[in-house]
Amino acid sequence: MKKANSYNLAKDHFRSSANLEGADEVRRFTIQRGTGLSSPLTTSSMSQMKSAEELANYLTHFRADNIVHDSEFIRKCIVPDSGRWTVLGQSFGGFCAVTYLSFAPEGLKQVLLTGGIPPIKSGCTAESVYRACFEQIVHQNEKYYKRFPQDIEHVRDVVNYLAESEGGGVILPSGGILTPRGLQLLGLTALGSSTGFERLHYMFERAWDPVFLPGAKRKLSYYFLNAYETWMGMDANPLYALLHEAIYCQGASSRWSAHRVRTEYESKFDAIKAAKEGRPVLFTGEMIFPWMFDEMHALRPFKDAAELLALKEDWPPLYDIASLNNNTVPVAAAVYYEDLYVNFKLAMETASQIAGIRLWITNEYMHSGLRDGGGAVLEHLLGMLNGKRPLF
Secondary structure (H helix, E strand, C coil), rough: CCCCCEEEEEEECCCEEECCCCCEEEEEEEEECCCCCCCCCCHHHHHHHHCCCHHHHHCCCCHHHHHHHHHHHHHHHHHCCCCEEEEEECCHHHHHHHHHHCCCHHHHHEEEECCCCCCCCCCCCCHHHHHHHHHHHHHHHHHHHCCCCCCCHHEEEEEEEEHHHHHHCCCCCCCCCCCCHHHHHHHHHHHCCHHHHHHHHHHHHECCCCCCCCCCCCCCHHHHHHHHHCCCCCCCCCCHHHCHHHHHECCCCCCCCCHHHHHHHHHHCCCHHHCCCCCCCCCCCCCCCCCCCHHCCCHHHHHHHHHHHHHCCCCCCCCCHHHHCCCCCCEEEEEEECCCCHHHHHHHHCCCCCCCEEEEEECCCCCCCHEEEEEHHHHHHHHCCCCCCCCC
C-alpha cells in the first residue's frame, strides 16, 4: 500500500472507531468533536451546562459541518506541510466525508467511504431513512430467528415478564427501567453487525437467575440486566442519543422522526401484543425514541435538551449538491447491500449525484465490514482508486 497522509473520519455513528489492522503504511489522524479525547461530551461533563437551552445550543456545533472545519484547521494549521490528504469515512464518518467534498474539496486528495453514503436532500431525511430501513429491520429479525429459532420463545418469555412486572418493567443496575420496548432496542447493534446475532443469543441464554429453592420466584439475572446496559452504552455515549436524528437535518426539524415512523409499523413492532399472540417479538434498528430519555438513567438529565434539538428547524446545510455534481476528487465507496443502518437504495441515489464516484457493492460484509476486514476493505478501495482493480 502506498504511503499517504490520512485523516480518519471513521467514527461509527458516534459509537466506536474502526479497526484498521493491516493498514500499517497509512498515517492516521482521528478526531471528532465530543468523543475520545476531544473534550468528550459525557453524562458528567455535560452537567456543567446551566440549562437545557444552553446545552442544546452547545450541541448544535457537533455535527458534520464543524467536524470538517476541525479537519481543515488541523490540515492547515497543525500539519501545514501535509498538503491535501486522503480521508476515510466509516458510517457517520462517511456522512462527514461527503460534507467535506461539498464544502472543502480543495483539502482532499482521495476519499474512501465504507458504509457511509448519506441521503443529501434538503429538509430532514431521517424520516425517509427510517421508513426505508424498516423493511431491512424486519428481514434481519427473520434471519436472526431462523438462526436461533429457540430464541422466539426466550424473547417472548422475557417480554411477558417485563410487561407483568410492577410499573411495566424491571429496575436496571443504574436505576433506569427495562421495559418491553426498551428490550427491543438491542436490535440497534445485534441486527447490524457480523457477530451481533450470536452475542444476542448468548445474552438471552443467561437471562434468568437459577431457581435453587422450590417455589422461589423467577427473576431476570443481574448478568442480563448489566449486559443490556453495557451493550446500549448510553452512559458513555449520550451524544449518540442526543444528536442521532440531527445529523440528517438541513433547514428542518426531526420532530422525533423514528417515533413517528414507528407508529406506522406498530402492528408488527408492538412487543407486548406479539408476545401475547405467540408471534416473534421484533427488535428495532438504529433509532432513538423520546421515551428513552425517561427509561434510561444516563439520558434522563438531557430530556429537555433532546426535546429542543428535536424541534430545532434552522439547522445549517450539510451538503452542496451542485458541488458534488461537479466533484473532481477521486472517491471510492464500499456499499453493503444488506446494511441495516445505511439504506442501499438511498445510498445509490446519493452516489448518482457524486461525480466520478466508484462503487464496490457487496454482501460479503455487514455495516461492520471495516472492523471485520479492515485491511482487505482498504486494499480493495485503494485499488479501485489507484487503477489496480477494474471499475466494473
